[in-house]
Amino acid sequence: xxxxxxWIISIIIVYTGLLWLVGFLRRKMKKGKVTILCYHRVIEDxxxxxxxxxxxxxxxxxxxxxxxxxQERYKIISLDDAVxxxxxxxxxxxDYMVVTFDDGYADNYENAFLVLKKYNLPATIFLSTDYIxxxxxxxxxxxxxxxxEKWDVFxxxxxxxxxxxxxxxGDKITVINKxxxxxxxxxxxxxxxxxxxxxxxxxxxxxxxxxxxxxxxxKEMNANKISFGAHTKSHRFLTxxxxxxxxxxxxxxxxxxxxxxxxxxxxxxxxDGRFDEECRNIVRESGLQGACSTITGDxxxxxxxxxxxxxxxxxxxxxxxxxxxSKALFLTEISGIYDMFRRR
Ligand SMILES: [Zn+2]
Numbered sequence: 001x002x003x004x005x006x007w008i009i010s011i012i013i014v015y016t017g018l019l020w021l022v023g024f025l026r027r028k029m030k031k032g033k034v035t036i037l038c039y040h041r042v043i044e045d046x047x048x049x050x051x052x053x054x055x056x057x058x059x060x061x062x063x064x065x066x067x068x069x070x071q072e073r074y075k076i077i078s079l080d081d082a083v084x085x086x087x088x089x090x091x092x093x094x095d096y097m098v099v100t101f102d103d104g105y106a107d108n109y110e111n112a113f114l115v116l117k118k119y120n121l122p123a124t125i126f127l128s129t130d131y132i133x134x135x136x137x138x139x140x141x142x143x144x145x146x147x148x149e150k151w152d153v154f155x156x157x158x159x160x161x162x163x164x165x166x167x168x169x170g171d172k173i174t175v176i177n178k179x180x181x182x183x184x185x186x187x188x189x190x191x192x193x194x195x196x197x198x199x200x201x202x203x204x205x206x207x208x209x210x211x212x213x214x215x216x217x218x219k220e221m222n223a224n225k226i227s228f229g230a231h232t233k234s235h236r237f238l239t240x241x242x243x244x245x246x247x248x249x250x251x252x253x254x255x256x257x258x259x260x261x262x263x264x265x266x267x268x269x270x271x272d273g274r275f276d277e278e279c280r281n282i283v284r285e286s287g288l289q290g291a292c293s294t295i296t297g298d299x300x301x302x303x304x305x306x307x308x309x310x311x312x313x314x315x316x317x318x319x320x321x322x323x324x325x326s327k328a329l330f331l332t333e334i335s336g337i338y339d340m341f342r343r344r
Pocket of ligand 1: 102103231235270271272
């Protein structure tokens with residue numbers, strides 16, 4: 001749905017009290033829900049405009065306003081508590097919000113943690129353990145950054161001509177994101193060949209910055225209301241792996257987080273939300289209590305704890321086409337009111 005239409009609808013339903021009324025009646029009928037927000041990166045305000053993956057980033061100021069709204073309007077609980085609550089399979093008399101982050105970016109510590117501490121909010125960060133305390137980058141970041149940095153060189157390549165021939169068009173950020181989503185759907189070995197070819201054609205990244213968290217940062221956050229879940233070791237898409245690889249990715253990543261924090265890990269998140277029955281069974285049988293997907297929606301009593309639904313939050317969840325932070329837009333975005341219009 002167009003952002004401007006969403007914005008107008010949000011103003012109407014929030015300021016007429018309609019959104020509040022619907023929630024009130026639902027809770028009266030004991031049909032409360034757990035909404036799990038899914039964040040990735042929280043970046044500096046000045047970087048957000050031309051960030052290469054806008055769908056997975058929010059600016060620090062937007063994040064701060066979002067957390068302020070959550071604290072004012074909702075009961076915010078940790079994911080572990082939410083899973084315990086849902087496990088009881090009793091109808092919920094309240095609505096709950098949960099804040100999660102995928103992958104383990106350093107900005108979760110540098111930017112998000114300060115805000116979470118300010119509002120005294122719990123959150124859960126899912127770690128892909130191979131990347132922690134390393135300068136390794138997820139391939140999506142490497143390709144995204146490389147294309148952005150070397151855009152002028154990329155414009156001269158045969159690959160771009162092929163893409164244009166296949167109908168890929170739009171501005172720089174749109175094209176980069178179309179390339180990333182196309183690469184995601186490819187077999188891993190074909191994708192790696194294409195990425196290697198791309199690097200050969202346009203060169204390597206000038207700066208390999210340390211984007212991911214360190215264990216030291218993780219331990220500090222762990223002592224301050226932030227909990228951690230596992231998100232595999234390598235961040236490879238689980239559905240493309242053999243059973244033994246799925247097992248080692250799921251169980252060993254959980255074990256590594258547990259060993260480093262000296263604490264039981266209860267939750268897991270499937271990379272890119274991709275899972276199948278095998279993954280689900282491994283997660284359940286390994287003693288984990290819940291697993292997050294990226295299926296859009298809320299979780300109610302009796303839901304599948306190993307395919308928990310979430311709501312992706314990007315900058316456009318709260319910034320209208322012209323203007324600053326819109327509380328109405330954010331409240332309707334997280335309320336699920338647009339789910340009926342969403343294409344699956
Ligand atoms: Zn991820």
